[in-house]
Amino acid sequence: MTTANRSTDLSPTSGQPSRWRVLSWQVAGLLIILGLWWLVTDVLKVYPPYVFPGPKAVWTEVSYGLWGTGPQDGKLLGAIGGSLRRVLTGYLLAVLLGGVVGLLMGAWLPLRATLGAYLTGIQSVPSIAFVPFAILFFGLNEQAVLFVVILEGFIPVALAVSGALLNVPPALRVAGRTLGARGLGLTLRVLLPASVPNVLTGLRTAWSFAWRALVGGELLIAGVKSLGEQLEIGRNTANVALVLATIIIIGVIGGLFDTLLRAAEARVRRTYGLEVQS
Amino acid sequence: MTRTTKLTVSTLLGLLISLPASSAQTAAQSASTVRLGYFPNLTHAPALVGLERGTFQKALGKVKLDARQFVSGTTLTEAFAAGQIDIAYVGPGPAINAAGRGMPVQFLAGASEAGAVLVARKDSGIKSYRDLGGKSVAVPSLGNTQDISLRHILNENDLKSRTDGGTVTITPIAPADVLAAFAARRVDATLVPEPWGAALEAQGHKVIGTEKTVWRDGKYPTTVLIVNTKFAQANPALVTAFLKAHADTVAFINRSPAAAQTAVNAQLLKLTGEKLDPRVLQRAFARTRFTTALDPAALREYAALNVEAGYARSAPDLTPFLRK
Numbered sequence: 001m002t003t004a005n006r007s008t009d010l011s012p013t014s015g016q017p018s019r020w021r022v023l024s025w026q027v028a029g030l031l032i033i034l035g036l037w038w039l040v041t042d043v044l045k046v047y048p049p050y051v052f053p054g055p056k057a058v059w060t061e062v063s064y065g066l067w068g069t070g071p072q073d074g075k076l077l078g079a080i081g082g083s084l085r086r087v088l089t090g091y092l093l094a095v096l097l098g099g100v101v102g103l104l105m106g107a108w109l110p111l112r113a114t115l116g117a118y119l120t121g122i123q124s125v126p127s128i129a130f131v132p133f134a135i136l137f138f139g140l141n142e143q144a145v146l147f148v149v150i151l152e153g154f155i156p157v158a159l160a161v162s163g164a165l166l167n168v169p170p171a172l173r174v175a176g177r178t179l180g181a182r183g184l185g186l187t188l189r190v191l192l193p194a195s196v197p198n199v200l201t202g203l204r205t206a207w208s209f210a211w212r213a214l215v216g217g218e219l220l221i222a223g224v225k226s227l228g229e230q231l232e233i234g235r236n237t238a239n240v241a242l243v244l245a246t247i248i249i250i251g252v253i254g255g256l257f258d259t260l261l262r263a264a265e266a267r268v269r270r271t272y273g274l275e276v277q278s
Numbered sequence: 279m280t281r282t283t284k285l286t287v288s289t290l291l292g293l294l295i296s297l298p299a300s301s302a303q304t305a306a307q308s309a310s311t312v313r314l315g316y317f318p319n320l321t322h323a324p325a326l327v328g329l330e331r332g333t334f335q336k337a338l339g340k341v342k343l344d345a346r347q348f349v350s351g352t353t354l355t356e357a358f359a360a361g362q363i364d365i366a367y368v369g370p371g372p373a374i375n376a377a378g379r380g381m382p383v384q385f386l387a388g389a390s391e392a393g394a395v396l397v398a399r400k401d402s403g404i405k406s407y408r409d410l411g412g413k414s415v416a417v418p419s420l421g422n423t424q425d426i427s428l429r430h431i432l433n434e435n436d437l438k439s440r441t442d443g444g445t446v447t448i449t450p451i452a453p454a455d456v457l458a459a460f461a462a463r464r465v466d467a468t469l470v471p472e473p474w475g476a477a478l479e480a481q482g483h484k485v486i487g488t489e490k491t492v493w494r495d496g497k498y499p500t501t502v503l504i505v506n507t508k509f510a511q512a513n514p515a516l517v518t519a520f521l522k523a524h525a526d527t528v529a530f531i532n533r534s535p536a537a538a539q540t541a542v543n544a545q546l547l548k549l550t551g552e553k554l555d556p557r558v559l560q561r562a563f564a565r566t567r568f569t570t571a572l573d574p575a576a577l578r579e580y581a582a583l584n585v586e587a588g589y590a591r592s593a594p595d596l597t598p599f600l601r602k
Contacts, residue, residue: 050359050379064591072588078441139464140414140449223414223440223447232450236352236421237589238359238372238379 053241061245065230075230076249082225084253087214090146094153094206101154102161102202107187112162119155127152127213131220142224145217153210160202164195197269204261211254309513312338312520314345315354315366318549319453320472320562321393321500323542325367328527330541337523341516347549349452350419358383364509365520369423369471370499370580371589378581378594382507385572385600386521389503389528392496393566394424395475396431396487402466406486407435413466414447416456421589423500424469425450426580427492429587431469442588454550457481471500472562473546473554480558489565493583498576500566510601524570531568539563574600 034055040046041054049057065076105112127148134144168191176190218228227246234242269275314334316325325345328334335343346363348354351372357363359381367389376383398404404413410432417425428448429439438444451459453474459465460483468478469492479485490496503524510517531538539559547553554562574596581593 048359048380050376050381070591072585072591075441075588139462140451140459221449223449225441229420229441233420233589235356236350236372236419237375238355238381239375240379 050238050240053244057241058244058248061239061241062248065242065245075225076227076245078225079227079230079246080249080253083214083218083227086142086145086218086224086226087149087210090149090214091153091207091210093146094150094210095157095203097150098154098157098202098206099161102158103165103187103192105158105162106165106191116159116162119159122151123155123159126216127209128216131217134217135221140221140223142221145214145221145226148213148217149210152213153206156202156205156209157199160199160205161195164198164202165191167198168194197265197272197274200261200265200268204258204265207257207261208254211250211257215250309341309364309509309516311342311344312513312516313362313364314343315348315357315363315368316345317348317350317354317367318546319474319501320542320559320566321369321390322367323531323538323566323568324389324501324503324524324527326545327531327538327541328523330545331527331530333523333527333530334520337519337526338516339519349454351422352419355381358504358506361506363506365503365505365517367501367503370502370577371421371423371426371584373502373504374577374581374584374594374596375421375589376504377596377599378584378590383599384505384507384510385577385596386503386505386517387524387570387601388499388572389501389524389568389570391499391567391569392489392492393472393500393562394427394469394492395472395485395489395565396428396467396469396492397475397478398467398484398486399460399463399465400482400484401463404467404484404486407431408437409486410435410446410467411437412445414449414464416449416451416459416465416468416470418453418470419450420448421587423580424471426583426587426589427498428469430493430583431487433586472566473559475565476558476562477554479561480555494576494579496567497573498580499572502572502577528568528570535563572600 037055041049041052042056046052062076064070064073065079066074067077068074101115105116130148130151131144134147138144138147165187172190172194173186176186181190215228215231218224218226219231221228223229227250230246231243234240234246266275312334314325316322316329318326320326329345334345346357348357351369354363354366354368355372355376358366358376365386373383373385377385396407398409402413404410415428417428419425425448432438432444432446437446439446439448441448449465451465451468453468453470456465456468456470456474457478460468460478460481467486468474469487470478475485488496492498503521505517539556543553543556543559577596577600578593581590581596584590585593
């Protein structure tokens with residue numbers, strides 16, 4: 001697994017580059033990108049600013065949007081709050097729903113053979129494709145966005161849970177039976193704890209799916225504070241700097257949560273002895 | 279060099295090389311085509327009538343007219359920024375935004391005034407502006423002329439949009455889709471340009487804000503004619519010829535409204551596949567004024583409303599953008 005490998009790559013003990021060295025390269029890379037950006041836009045003026053603004057203009061939008069104190073400032077902060085509340089609600093519901101569906105699929109072959117196969121198909125449909133249907137069904141409102149977020153989030157969780165249950169080493173199953181666990185008890189007390197590492201991978205996938213589905217949905221459903229609305233307003237008012245600022249914020253938030261979940265995943269994998277440190 | 283480094287370096291080089299080629303290749307020395315942008319609304323009647331009667335093409339002579347239909351100021355401004363449109367009929371909202379961001383925009387003339395009405399769904403219970411609290415209102419697009427007007431109306435009635443911490447939900451819906459949105463009860467009211475207001479009224483919905491109560495007693499521009507500054511500098515004769523055709527068309531509309539309405543309906547049929555009831559069109563016409571005059575004071579006030587609505591931090595000085 002690439003995700004597992006990366007965390008070992010960064011560990012100082014494995015003869016690989018140290019954490020600080022990697023970090024300094026990351027900072028240097030960021031500065032190089034900013035420098036190139038500044039060179040192309042502000043120095044060489046290759047593009048007019050209304051097509052591709054420089055880093056300074058984008059930073060102005062970020063600072064006004066996040067900690068500006070004027071009457072129209074701080075809108076990005078409100079948008080982040082709205083989007084986070086929406087995605088966390090949707091993600092939580094998706095995890096609950098996905099967990100239950102995954103458990104049922106893991107326990108019962110007919111469900112696994114039918115629903116499991118369909119879910120894989122549905123997963124391949126881009127989330128934005130569900131938005132028109134969601135709007136018709138729920139109206140132009142938050143429920144439509146939530147529907148898409150939950151739909152996108154629950155599938156990876158369900159597939160990960162059912163897959164993880166089936167991949168539990170038979171020895172554990174036998175040992176559980178020998179010790180007297182049966183049916184639901186076996187599932188909850190033996191199989192489920194044994195599946196935690198794989199389930200966590202599913203949770204991380206679900207997060208990135210949910211976050212992408214959220215912004216896609218918000219772009220089409222205005223009228224609520226959201227990052228999608230900021231993108232739309234930036235577009236409509238020819239404010240490309242606001243569009244870029246919002247894109248950067250979306251990326252940073254998505255990356256931050258992914259890093260958190262990745263760390264949790266790595267920790268669990270170590271606890272389960274799946275990650276051996278030299 | 280590893281494969282990835284090679285790939286990265288070559289991609290970056292390719293990007294740098296392709297940059298100057300793709301940047302702003304607008305208006306060449308003298309144009310062989312004039313690309314015109316407009317919307318299928320009655321407030322754009324000078325565009326519709328001029329196209330239907332062939333006035334623009336006649337004025338341009340050998341230069342070909344390439345007329346392109348847009349559904350909102352947003353896409354039109356984008357096309358303008360990308361250098362794909364030379365002359366456009368557009369609402370003052372997007373035009374002022376474009377000017378404020380430093381786009382090469384020149385205001386040529388006025389096209390229409392007023393012609394936007396606030397219509398409430400018949401079963402929405404809305405009777406006046408004050409009843410809009412807690413309701414959802416459609417505008418053609420966020421940041422467009424009607425959206426800016428709506429936010430001003432809300433402000434004057436101590437209301438706010440939900441995203442500004444108030445109770446009114448402002449939803450962007452293309453005017454042509456508002457009929458369906460009303461039928462599905464997805465929105466309670468809408469501020470739309472004509473003829474969509476009259477079309478909604480014909481279905482029994484109620485006009486609660488006429489073109490006169492929306493703003494400035496109806497003395498505000500709804501559609502203006504703009505040109506790409508570079509195009510104007512390179513083709514002064516073409517711009518003059520187009521302006522003359524525009525003025526002739528506006529004069530024709532005011533002289534023979536009935537013939538103009540027939541022309542508008544013929545163009546709407548070509549563009550949208552639908553024809554309006556002549557009585558609807560007549561009512562919509564009565565609420566719109568066509569003029570080539572453009573009041574700089576009205577534009578400046580619009581720019582101030584744009585700031586009030588939160589779409590700009592400061593109102594741009596429009597003087598350099600007006601045609602001398």
